[in-house]
Amino acid sequence: MKIRLIIFFTLASFAITSGQNFPKDYFSAPLDIPMYLSGNFGELRSNHYHSGIDIKTQGREGHKVYATASGVVSRIKVSPYGYGHAIYIDHPNGYTTVYGHLQRFSAKIDKIVKHYQYSQESFAIDEMLASDILKVKKGEVIGFSGNSGSSGGPHLHFEIRETESEYPTNPLLYGFDIHDDVAPVIRGLYIYPLDETAVVDGSNDKKLYRLTKIGNTYSLQNAKVPLVSGKIGFALDTRDYMNGTRNYYGIYQLDMYVDEQLEHSFTFDKFSFSESRYLNAHIDYALYKTHKRRIHKLFHEDNHKESFTEVFNKGIYFKDKQQHSVRIDIADVSGNKIDLKFNVQAAVQKETPNLGGPLLSYYMPNRLEIENFYVKIPALTFYKDIPKKEIQAIPSERKDSYSKQYHFLDETVPLHKNITVGIRPNDIPHHLHDKAFIARKNGSKYRFAGHNWDGKYLTAKTNAVGDFVVLVDTIAPQISLWRGSSFKKTGKLRYKITDNLSGIASFKGKIDGKWVLFEYDPKLNIIWHILSPEVITKVQKHKLELEVKDSCGNIGFREAYFTW
Ligand SMILES: [Zn+2]
Known part of the structure; x- marks a missing residue:
C-alpha cells in the first residue's frame, strides 16, 4: 500500500512539470566537457523550431563524442548542408539519439561510411542501417565534434527522438547536469488589432509596450492600461538565459490567462518535424523580416497547427467597457519562473465600414497571372487570408535578363508550402534554352530558384515570394x-x-x-x-x-x- 502511494505521487509530479515521463539518468552526456549550451530545444529558428540542444565545444572541433547509451546505429547521414556528418542511434528504451555537425566518425563507423560513399560514388549519403550492422556501447566514441553542414561555429547538435514517431523531444527533460538558476526575461509586449474594426490605443496597427520589473513580476511601464476594442491578440518578446554563458535561449513553457481564464498555453516537450514550419505563423514573420526579431504570438492564425500548444485562442474579443486582467506565466525547463501582469480597458467596438479589398484565401488553391508570368499557390500555403495585391511587371534591374522582373507580394508574407512560378522569357536564343533559369531576388542577390520548361514557360518551385526574373548562366564553375x-x-x-x-x-x-x-x-x-x-x-x-x-x-x- 505504501509503495503504491509513492509511485502515484512520483507520476503526478512528472505530469505537472513535463506532461510526459521521460527517462531520467538513462542517457549519459555525449561530451566529456562541462555542458554549456549555445541553443536549446524549441528555440525559434529560421523556418523551424530547434529540435535539439547545441552543446558548446570550447570554440574548437575534435572533441570525442560518446554514445549516450547502448544501442544500434540506425542511420548515418553525410551532407554538405543540414546536420553535416550525423549519426542516429536507436536505444532499446524506445528513444533515438542524434549527433550532428560532426567533424568525422570513429574509425569503426568511418569504414562503413566510406564503403557507402565509394560504392555510390558520392560524398553525400543517407543510409538506414539494419539493426545487426553496427552496435555501439554506452560511452563508446562514435565520432568527433565539428562544424559540418549548416553550422555557424563548432558545436555538437544533440537530439533525443521517440524512435517510433521520430518526434524530437526536449533533451533537458532527461536529467543532464546543467546548472541554471537564471529566469527568462520579457523584452516587450505587443498588442495586435486582429480585424479591420479592432483598435489598440487608437491604432489599427500593432503597438509595442515597454515593461518594468519588480522581483520576478513584470508590469507595463507607468502602470499603463491599454485601451482595446474588438478582436485582439497578444505577443511577447521573451527569451531565456542560463548560468555561465552569454547566449540566449528559447523559453520552455508559457500560460496566458485573461480574467483568470487560460487562453493560451504551450510547452516545448516535443513536436513533430511536420509542424516545424508553422514557426512562421507562430512568430510575427513581417517583424522578423524587417527587424530580425522573433517573438511569440499568443494567438493562432487560421492555418496554424502546433501540437505543443495545448490551449490556444484565435484572438480575444473585448467590447464590454470593463477592465480585464491579463497574466502571462513563463518558465524555463529548470523551473525558473517569471510573470507579466497588466490590465486592458475594453471599449465598445466601432462599426466602421469594411475597407479591406479582395482577399487571397488561405483555404483555397489560387492561380494568378499577368502578361508572361503566372503563380500557382496550393491550398493552405498562407497562414491566413491575405490582401490580394496585383502582380507587378517592372523593367528588370539587370541588363542580362530575359524577362521583366515580376513582383508577387512582399517578402514579409510567409509561405507554408512551395508555390510554382512560371515565366515565358522573351527572345531567348535557342542554344541558351538549357542555360536559362528563374532567379528570385533576395536583397541584392539573385538566387537560383529552378529551371524546368513547361511548354513555353520556365518554371520554378519556391518557398518564398518576392521578385522573379529569367537569367542565363553559361559560365562554368x-x-x-x-x-x-x-x-x-x-x-x-x-x-x-x-x-x-x-x-x-x-x-x-x-x-x-x-x-x-x-x-x-x-x-x-x-x-x-x-x-x-x-x-x-x-x-x-x-x-x-x-x-x-x-x-x-x-x-x-x-x-x-x-x-x-
Ligand atoms: Zn542545433
Whole structure:
C-alpha cells in the first residue's frame, strides 16, 4: 500500500512539470566537457523550431563524442548542408539519439561510411542501417565534434527522438547536469488589432509596450492600461538565459490567462518535424523580416497547427467597457519562473465600414497571372487570408535578363508550402534554352530558384515570394588550388570551387581514372581529398581530375599531376 502511494505521487509530479515521463539518468552526456549550451530545444529558428540542444565545444572541433547509451546505429547521414556528418542511434528504451555537425566518425563507423560513399560514388549519403550492422556501447566514441553542414561555429547538435514517431523531444527533460538558476526575461509586449474594426490605443496597427520589473513580476511601464476594442491578440518578446554563458535561449513553457481564464498555453516537450514550419505563423514573420526579431504570438492564425500548444485562442474579443486582467506565466525547463501582469480597458467596438479589398484565401488553391508570368499557390500555403495585391511587371534591374522582373507580394508574407512560378522569357536564343533559369531576388542577390520548361514557360518551385526574373548562366564553375599548406604537409588535396550565378550543384574527383572521395564545405567553398594508402599507392605519380557542375549544367574541369 505504501509503495503504491509513492509511485502515484512520483507520476503526478512528472505530469505537472513535463506532461510526459521521460527517462531520467538513462542517457549519459555525449561530451566529456562541462555542458554549456549555445541553443536549446524549441528555440525559434529560421523556418523551424530547434529540435535539439547545441552543446558548446570550447570554440574548437575534435572533441570525442560518446554514445549516450547502448544501442544500434540506425542511420548515418553525410551532407554538405543540414546536420553535416550525423549519426542516429536507436536505444532499446524506445528513444533515438542524434549527433550532428560532426567533424568525422570513429574509425569503426568511418569504414562503413566510406564503403557507402565509394560504392555510390558520392560524398553525400543517407543510409538506414539494419539493426545487426553496427552496435555501439554506452560511452563508446562514435565520432568527433565539428562544424559540418549548416553550422555557424563548432558545436555538437544533440537530439533525443521517440524512435517510433521520430518526434524530437526536449533533451533537458532527461536529467543532464546543467546548472541554471537564471529566469527568462520579457523584452516587450505587443498588442495586435486582429480585424479591420479592432483598435489598440487608437491604432489599427500593432503597438509595442515597454515593461518594468519588480522581483520576478513584470508590469507595463507607468502602470499603463491599454485601451482595446474588438478582436485582439497578444505577443511577447521573451527569451531565456542560463548560468555561465552569454547566449540566449528559447523559453520552455508559457500560460496566458485573461480574467483568470487560460487562453493560451504551450510547452516545448516535443513536436513533430511536420509542424516545424508553422514557426512562421507562430512568430510575427513581417517583424522578423524587417527587424530580425522573433517573438511569440499568443494567438493562432487560421492555418496554424502546433501540437505543443495545448490551449490556444484565435484572438480575444473585448467590447464590454470593463477592465480585464491579463497574466502571462513563463518558465524555463529548470523551473525558473517569471510573470507579466497588466490590465486592458475594453471599449465598445466601432462599426466602421469594411475597407479591406479582395482577399487571397488561405483555404483555397489560387492561380494568378499577368502578361508572361503566372503563380500557382496550393491550398493552405498562407497562414491566413491575405490582401490580394496585383502582380507587378517592372523593367528588370539587370541588363542580362530575359524577362521583366515580376513582383508577387512582399517578402514579409510567409509561405507554408512551395508555390510554382512560371515565366515565358522573351527572345531567348535557342542554344541558351538549357542555360536559362528563374532567379528570385533576395536583397541584392539573385538566387537560383529552378529551371524546368513547361511548354513555353520556365518554371520554378519556391518557398518564398518576392521578385522573379529569367537569367542565363553559361559560365562554368571555377576550380582553383586552395592557397595554404601543401598536400605534402597536410595530407589533403584541397581546391576552392565557386560559381558565378546559378550555384554549384555537384562535383566529382578522380585519381588515376577512379572516383575518389572529396568532402565539400559550401561555407568555405572548398573540397578536399584525404590522401590514404588504401586509395592510392605511395611514391608514384598520379593524375587528378576534377569536375564541378553548376545548376544550369555548365561543367568546370581541372587536371593535375602529383607525386605523393
Ligand atoms: Zn542545433
